[in-house]
Amino acid sequence: MDPDLQSSILPHILAHEGYVPGEQPDITGWIKLNTNENPYSPSPRISDVIASQVDGLRLYASPDGRSLREAIAVKHGISPDQVILGNGSDDILNVLARAFCGPDRGIGIIVPSYSLYPFLASLQAAPVQTIEFERGFNLPVDRICSCDSGIFFLASPHAPTGTGYSNEMFRQILAGFPGLFVVDEAYADFAETNAVELLAEFPRLFITRTFSKSYALAGLRVGYGLGSPDLIRVLHGVRDVYNVDRLAQAGAQAAVEDVDYFEASRRKVFATRSRFFGELEQRGWFTYPSQANFVFTEPVDSTGRKGPDVAASLFQYLKAQKILVRYFPNHPLTESFLRVTIGTDSQMETLNRAIDQWTANV
Numbered sequence: 001m002d003p004d005l006q007s008s009i010l011p012h013i014l015a016h017e018g019y020v021p022g023e024q025p026d027i028t029g030w031i032k033l034n035t036n037e038n039p040y041s042p043s044p045r046i047s048d049v050i051a052s053q054v055d056g057l058r059l060y061a062s063p064d065g066r067s068l069r070e071a072i073a074v075k076h077g078i079s080p081d082q083v084i085l086g087n088g089s090d091d092i093l094n095v096l097a098r099a100f101c102g103p104d105r106g107i108g109i110i111v112p113s114y115s116l117y118p119f120l121a122s123l124q125a126a127p128v129q130t131i132e133f134e135r136g137f138n139l140p141v142d143r144i145c146s147c148d149s150g151i152f153f154l155a156s157p158h159a160p161t162g163t164g165y166s167n168e169m170f171r172q173i174l175a176g177f178p179g180l181f182v183v184d185e186a187y188a189d190f191a192e193t194n195a196v197e198l199l200a201e202f203p204r205l206f207i208t209r210t211f212s213k214s215y216a217l218a219g220l221r222v223g224y225g226l227g228s229p230d231l232i233r234v235l236h237g238v239r240d241v242y243n244v245d246r247l248a249q250a251g252a253q254a255a256v257e258d259v260d261y262f263e264a265s266r267r268k269v270f271a272t273r274s275r276f277f278g279e280l281e282q283r284g285w286f287t288y289p290s291q292a293n294f295v296f297t298e299p300v301d302s303t304g305r306k307g308p309d310v311a312a313s314l315f316q317y318l319k320a321q322k323i324l325v326r327y328f329p330n331h332p333l334t335e336s337f338l339r340v341t342i343g344t345d346s347q348m349e350t351l352n353r354a355i356d357q358w359t360a361n362v
């Protein structure tokens with residue numbers, strides 16, 4: 001690079017490493033179970049609604065997405081002033097990082113977890129306080145409370161395990177941790193509980209949600225944050241002005257209003273998740289109970305071996321069969337496991353057959 005150009009770039013940006021998302025192959029011929037997308041189509045109402053917006057593309061979108069925020073507020077029984085929209089929930093997480101961290105204000109995280117959080121801290125040149133999970137992935141409430149960062153990110157249901165954490169634990173954290181406690185609920189529509197009811201009590205609680213998973217709209221890029229009206233007002237000033245485009249606002253609104261379709265789609269995922277979980281248990285593979293649309297499982301080969309080599313071997317075998325799951329080799333708590341998105345029943349049957357073949361061959 002030109003030396004003058006290089007020296008003009010902020011040093012922490014030069015040192016920053018780009019985020020590596022899960023593989024996104026051209027899906028023809030692949031069974032894609034690696035990035036927790038929904039295997040079912042989004043609500044059929046969306047195509048007409050989006051088509052009706054095409055002429056409107058001449059005009060800017062609503063900068064604050066009022067109409068969609070109202071629909072989201074109805075879903076959660078809260079006020080639209082407690083809702084902010086984002087270009088996916090990643091955008092909301094980024095807005096939080098912009099507002100809460102910098103070189104002298106770090107973030108707190110517990111690992112292994114969603115790898116975007118440290119990436120966002122790195123963009124702000126902010127330090128990261130890391131708490132390590134133990135194998136059970138139980139929440140070390142006391143250690144979170146004693147973290148002195150201004151913001152703490154926790155995914156619940158957790159990724160990559162699918163473990164859901166209770167509101168009782170969140171109450172304890174909110175009583176002890178003095179900063180903003182962010183519960184990333186990307187998968188909460190697949191869980192038994194969520195933290196929304198705590199918003200009324202705790203202004204230092206913030207929740208992020210997405211249309212990417214339960215609404216099958218990963219390609220539309222719509223997420224949102226829920227928090228106190230005071231904080232939401234501040235964050236509106238931090239986000240990009242037109243961060244959710246006109247088609248995305250209209251499509252997401254049609255999806256959130258089609259409650260029957262959403263419920264039917266969720267029920268199919270629940271049924272397949274429970275069946276697949278049972279099949280993994282029958283194989284004798286340790287699998288974390290999941291409150292999400294994926295499971296995290298520890299493969300065992302025909303000789304009874306498990307471990308990083310076994311997980312890597314199955315990952316590669318499945319990939320050669322054009323079945324993509326997710327392997328996280330970089331942490332001792334994840335290196336022996338694979339994360340598998342819940343697909344359709346037929347996709348899971350194909351996966352099961354491929355696992356049988358792998359077991360027979362190794």
Ligand SMILES: Cc1ncc(COP(=O)(O)O)c(C=O)c1O
Binds near residue numbers: 088091114209218
């Ligand atoms: C825990 C978690 N949070 C947030 C996201 C981001 O979702 P999106 O930006 O598509 O809304 C993901 C995506 O995989 C995730 O796993």
